Amino acid sequence: MSEPVFVFGSNLAGRHGAGAALWARKHRGAVYGRGEGMHGNSYAIPTKDAMLRTLHADEISLHVQRFIRFATERQDLTFQLTPIGCGLAGYKPEQIAPMFRGSPANVMMPPEFVAVLAAHPAQRNEE
Numbered sequence: 001m002s003e004p005v006f007v008f009g010s011n012l013a014g015r016h017g018a019g020a021a022l023w024a025r026k027h028r029g030a031v032y033g034r035g036e037g038m039h040g041n042s043y044a045i046p047t048k049d050a051m052l053r054t055l056h057a058d059e060i061s062l063h064v065q066r067f068i069r070f071a072t073e074r075q076d077l078t079f080q081l082t083p084i085g086c087g088l089a090g091y092k093p094e095q096i097a098p099m100f101r102g103s104p105a106n107v108m109m110p111p112e113f114v115a116v117l118a119a120h121p122a123q124r125n126e127e
Helices: 019-027 057-073 093-100 111-118
Strands: 005-011 037-039 042-048 079-081
Touching: 005 019, 019 042, 042 057, 057 093, 093 111
Parallel strands: 005 042, 005 079
Antiparallel strands: 037 042
8 A cells, every 4th residue: 555645734835945844845746836636655745835834724724624535536646735734824723623624534534633623523534
């Protein structure tokens, strides 16, 4: 079985220069200049804009929903989600984890998100 797809927070400019984004570029095929979507064995979810300013939570949520649709369509893959938005973007897990409610079972949540979602287990629908 292959390694899971590494899901990380990025910026819309695709400048994968720090944190999980840099790791994804060095180790999982993230493409510099591509700020969203699957590249190599990684998937970028934007949490910052092209000028490296943190996106509003509503904007991040739209990118998360796009990822969830992709993961739902790609049941042949497993996705290893990092705590996106909770590092350089400055959000707390309590603000981001709920965006992932309804994620399919092939999305492996980070412990920080599992803890938040466990507080409301009926609100996460495994499909």
